[in-house]
Amino acid sequence: MAGHAAARPLSWAVRDGSRRLNWADLKILVDQVAGDLETVGLREGERISLWMANRIEALVVFLACSRNGYVCNPSLHRNYTVPEVLGLIGRIRSSAIFVEDGYGLGVSPADVCAALAGHEGLRKVYGLPAERGAGGSIPDCGVIPRM
Numbered sequence: 001m002a003g004h005a006a007a008r009p010l011s012w013a014v015r016d017g018s019r020r021l022n023w024a025d026l027k028i029l030v031d032q033v034a035g036d037l038e039t040v041g042l043r044e045g046e047r048i049s050l051w052m053a054n055r056i057e058a059l060v061v062f063l064a065c066s067r068n069g070y071v072c073n074p075s076l077h078r079n080y081t082v083p084e085v086l087g088l089i090g091r092i093r094s095s096a097i098f099v100e101d102g103y104g105l106g107v108s109p110a111d112v113c114a115a116l117a118g119h120e121g122l123r124k125v126y127g128l129p130a131e132r133g134a135g136g137s138i139p140d141c142g143v144i145p146r147m
Contacts, residue, residue, distance in 0.1 A: 044069030
């Protein structure tokens with residue numbers, strides 16, 4: 001990705017159903033996410049989970065995990081409930097999770113952030129809006145102060 005960003009920064013790199021990013025913008029987002037995960041103390045080999053649709057942010061997280069040596073778990077399905085996801089991330093010992101608003105069954109943003117914030121082992125919860133903006137950043141529910 002870094003090679004493509006250097007060689008052809010303005011060429012299209014990725015798109016989803018409503019947006020597309022060039023190589024330079026993709027690299028900026030990946031660097032931001034990878035850096036943020038490092039900032040909360042994640043180390044190589046730790047697990048990151050995704051509970052979101054197929055969208056640009058999913059690729060960004062996957063590439064950030066690859067860059068930092070994290071294990072990416074993209075398999076939390078849309079049909080899971082918050083309690084089911086809590087059980088699954090506990091079993092795989094996720095250190096961070098990226099959650100799309102309204103993606104699971106019976107999910108509201110407040111419910112997800114509150115439930116996940118209390119989950120032992122998670123150090124960061126990211127909450128993405130369901131509507132897909134132009135990119136620029138991946139918001140979070142907050143840092144969970146456990147190391």
